[in-house]
Amino acid sequence: MRFLKDLNPVQREAVETGDGPVLIVAGAGSGKTRVLTYRIVYLLHSGVQPWNMLALTFTNKAAREMQDRIRLLVGDEADRIWMGTFHSMFSRILRREADKLGYSRNFSIYDADDSLGLIKSLMNAQNMNADQFAPRAVRNRISRAKNAVQGPEEFSRAAVDFLDQKIAPLYHAYQEQLRGNNAMDFDDLIMQPIVLFERHPDVLEKYQERFRHILIDEYQDTNRAQYLLVNTLAAKYRNIYAVGDDAQSIYAFRGADIRNILDFRNDYKNARLVRLEQNYRSTGHILAGADAVIRRNKDQIAKKLWTENPEGNPITIVECLDESDEAMKIVHLIQEQCRKHKFQLHDFAVLYRINAQSRAIEDGLRRAGIPYVIVGGTAFYQRKEIKDILAYLRLIVNPADNESLLRILNVPARGIGATTQKRLKDFAAENGISLLEAIRRVNEIWSINAGIAGRVAQFGRLITKYIALRSEMSAGELARSLVDGLELIPLLKMDGTPESQARIENIQELLSAITDYDAREGDDTLDSFLAEASLVAEIDMYDSNSNAVTLMTLHAAKGLEFPSIIIAGVEEGLLPSNMSRQNDEIEEERRLFYVGMTRAQRELHITRARYRMVYGERLEQIPSRFLEEIDEEHVRTIFSTRTRSRNGNQGRRKPARPQRANTRSQYDQETASSYSQEAEIYVGQDVYHPTFGRGRVVTLKGTGVNMRADVDFDSVGKKTLVLRYAGLRPA
DNA sequence: AGCGCACCGGTTTTT
DNA sequence: CCGGTGCGCT
Numbered sequence: 069m070r071f072l073k074d075l076n077p078v079q080r081e082a083v084e085t086g087d088g089p090v091l092i093v094a095g096a097g098s099g100k101t102r103v104l105t106y107r108i109v110y111l112l113h114s115g116v117q118p119w120n121m122l123a124l125t126f127t128n129k130a131a132r133e134m135q136d137r138i139r140l141l142v143g144d145e146a147d148r149i150w151m152g153t154f155h156s157m158f159s160r161i162l163r164r165e166a167d168k169l170g171y172s173r174n175f176s177i178y179d180a181d182d183s184l185g186l187i188k189s190l191m192n193a194q195n196m197n198a199d200q201f202a203p204r205a206v207r208n209r210i211s212r213a214k215n216a217v218q219g220p221e222e223f224s225r226a227a228v229d230f231l232d233q234k235i236a237p238l239y240h241a242y243q244e245q246l247r248g249n250n251a252m253d254f255d256d257l258i259m260q261p262i263v264l265f266e267r268h269p270d271v272l273e274k275y276q277e278r279f280r281h282i283l284i285d286e287y288q289d290t291n292r293a294q295y296l297l298v299n300t301l302a303a304k305y306r307n308i309y310a311v312g313d314d315a316q317s318i319y320a321f322r323g324a325d326i327r328n329i330l331d332f333r334n335d336y337k338n339a340r341l342v343r344l345e346q347n348y349r350s351t352g353h354i355l356a357g358a359d360a361v362i363r364r365n366k367d368q369i370a371k372k373l374w375t376e377n378p379e380g381n382p383i384t385i386v387e388c389l390d391e392s393d394e395a396m397k398i399v400h401l402i403q404e405q406c407r408k409h410k411f412q413l414h415d416f417a418v419l420y421r422i423n424a425q426s427r428a429i430e431d432g433l434r435r436a437g438i439p440y441v442i443v444g445g446t447a448f449y450q451r452k453e454i455k456d457i458l459a460y461l462r463l464i465v466n467p468a469d470n471e472s473l474l475r476i477l478n479v480p481a482r483g484i485g486a487t488t489q490k491r492l493k494d495f496a497a498e499n500g501i502s503l504l505e506a507i508r509r510v511n512e513i514w515s516i517n518a519g520i521a522g523r524v525a526q527f528g529r530l531i532t533k534y535i536a537l538r539s540e541m542s543a544g545e546l547a548r549s550l551v552d553g554l555e556l557i558p559l560l561k562m563d564g565t566p567e568s569q570a571r572i573e574n575i576q577e578l579l580s581a582i583t584d585y586d587a588r589e590g591d592d593t594l595d596s597f598l599a600e601a602s603l604v605a606e607i608d609m610y611d612s613n614s615n616a617v618t619l620m621t622l623h624a625a626k627g628l629e630f631p632s633i634i635i636a637g638v639e640e641g642l643l644p645s646n647m648s649r650q651n652d653e654i655e656e657e658r659r660l661f662y663v664g665m666t667r668a669q670r671e672l673h674i675t676r677a678r679y680r681m682v683y684g685e686r687l688e689q690i691p692s693r694f695l696e697e698i699d700e701e702h703v704r705t706i707f708s709t710r711t712r713s714r715n716g717n718q719g720r721r722k723p724a725r726p727q728r729a730n731t732r733s734q735y736d737q738e739t740a741s742s743y744s745q746e747a748e749i750y751v752g753q754d755v756y757h758p759t760f761g762r763g764r765v766v767t768l769k770g771t772g773v774n775m776r777a778d779v780d781f782d783s784v785g786k787k788t789l790v791l792r793y794a795g796l797r798p799a
Numbered sequence: 800a801g802c803g804c805a806c807c808g809g810t811t812t813t814t
Numbered sequence: 815c816c817g818g819t820g821c822g823c824t
Contacts, residue, residue, distance in 0.1 A: 127814080155814055180813080254814060322813060422811050427815085444813090478801095485801045520800080605814060623812045645811055660812080 089336035096666035097349025214255035215323030287312030351380025395432025544583030
């Protein structure tokens with residue numbers, strides 16, 4: 069096994085360790101991904117069949133990248149390993165076994181928004197005052213219960229405080245509605261498999277035999293339900309290989325339970341423990357500074373990170389006046405380092421605590437003409453126009469999905485309002501039928517007058533038509549025909565605003581994504597496309613090769629690394645967030661800061677502002693307590709030299725040099741978009757597409773993952789393709 | 800009955 | 815600066 073020579077002795081021990089429970093405590097930058105990858109290759113070499121492994125990662129992107137690396141080492145065998153997030157892997161299992169749980173295999177997956185909509189309508193139906201209980205709070209409580217594997221009954225029995233007692237019947241009703249809609253929420257994708265395995269020991273045994281080796285990445289961020297699920301699945305062979313770092317546990321708010329990793333050796337007696345402590349990523353100053361911060365936390369698995377890397381430059385703390393000054397200083401930092409270290413734009417990431425911070429930074433970058441990509445914010449699949457179309461498609465695939473139906477019943481506007489909706493709902497409830505069924509029988513509902521009933525019936529016929537068309541068309545054709553039939557694009561065109569133009573482009577992008585998915589995956593793709601679409605995270609679409617600075621939250625940065633990191637807004641109230649009061653929450657914020665610091669390879673800059681607009685009010689900010697925790701020897705501080713008076717004409721700064729800013733950004737946009745580094749596609753090039761054959765690139769639009777090409781094909785004429793999906797090759 | 804407009808309130812992080 | 819809710823108009 070030649071590849072083992074790429075590993076240091078400890079990594080090698082981690083890779084070659086025997087069967088049974090294993091915990092790899094992998095410090096930041098210690099080669100965790102490499103160990104996990106080689107462990108899988110090692111298992112394959114020792115005779116384990118690829119289909120006997122289940123590898124669970126934190127993001128789809130991580131899974132994809134790992135699969136790519138394994139493929140380079142062992143070839144196509146890699147594709148037979150089940151590798152993906154908990155949510156996508158278990159939704160696959162659930163689809164196969166859905167009937168055993170009283171669902172059918174075409175169930176819908178509800179995201180947090182869909183769940184919230186359902187909870188709101190339940191609260192309305194039960195005349196619960198939304199002022200008393202925030203629907204979001206109810207949803208979060210239910211989600212937490214599910215993460216702790218509490219079904220409605222257990223929850224109800226355990227409910228002691230007032231709020232829980234109020235929520236218990238809602239939880240019950242919510243779960244019933246989900247079942248009625250043939251839908252699962254995110255948490256169900258973990259909890260329902262547990263239920264499945266409890267009720268059907270034969271099914272459990274089938275999967276225990278199947279997945280004899282289970283590997284889990286980012287183990288510190290698993291929740292109780294995930295722990296239990298893996299525990300059940302691994303009970304027979306006990307080959308559980310968990311990799312994680314307790315110091316990087318940052319998802320407690322979503323149910324992650326750090327005890328899973330801290331107690332691993334209690335849960336699995338005679339588990340082997342390997343500590344990866346040599347850091348290959350960061351310079352000495354950065355690592356020492358980060359270590360000084362994280363040392364303050366109690367409750368840790370003992371470890372001491374070290375590195376043979378050079379000391380490098382000290383960590384720089386840049387004091388700024390306010391958020392726009394901060395943005396300017398970030399621009400300067402980027403420009404200066406590009407000159408000094410020959411860094412390129414994709415070598416930089418700007419990290420922040422909350423998405424709202426990106427606005428000011430974006431403004432600064434835009435003004436300087438520096439291209440950037442944002443990870444997070446409003447994810448593509450969360451956009452209204454996209455969710456609307458997906459709701460149509462979901463309804464077509466799963467006619468029981470009342471929630472999706474309600475979303476689109478009046479989109480685009482058909483003159484079917486709240487009152488009519490209520491009447492339809494009542495009729496459906498009285499007769500125990502789905503909303504779509506009620507719509508088909510709208511003539512029997514006397515309270516709905518003829519004019520409106522006509523429009524309702526028309527909607528019913530539309531959906532019925534597409535349900536029938538589904539067996540005759542590919543998913544791509546169906547979606548395209550639907551968008552045409554709804555006349556969404558002409559409707560948006562009439563608006564004429566830049567936003568509606570962007571929406572049109574988003575819709576077209578969605579259509580190409582479906583078409584390309586079709587071309588790749590073959591038949592029955594609408595189901596699986598919809599399932600995958602609900603589970604993509606923004607980070608999954610992130611393309612690190614684009615010629616742009618990356619902006620994202622500290623959470624999104626987990627698992628990534630960049631030559632140069634800038635952490636913005638390191639102030640009390642922001643980092644640590646003022647939502648965190650108790651000590652364990654402060655410790656989580658500290659871990660978050662630690663995660664951010666340890667993303668840096670060569671340069672780490674931290675900015676903070678003395679004043680910041682919060683709630684439309686200019687507040688004086690105090691430096692984060694975490695800054696003092698970095699030993700002085702690793703830090704250099706640059707104080708703000710500017711005075712407050714300059715801020716007086718801040719709002720007027722824009723007209724001061726509009727010409728120059730505009731030309732610059734136009735220039736950059738052009739250079740950025742006429743050439744795609746990743747695919748090496750440029751305008752005028754002859755290309756080859758797996759489905760459409762030969763063609764020539766006419767134009768390129770967008771940047772990064774959104775980059776699209778108009779290609780003139782010999783076979784089918786002109787088509788717009790999203791490069792990320794299209795698989796174009798230079799011909 | 801539905802739609803458009805104005806105000807108000809509430810804001811972390813996300814599979 | 816964004817969305818949701820409530821009111822008044824059509």
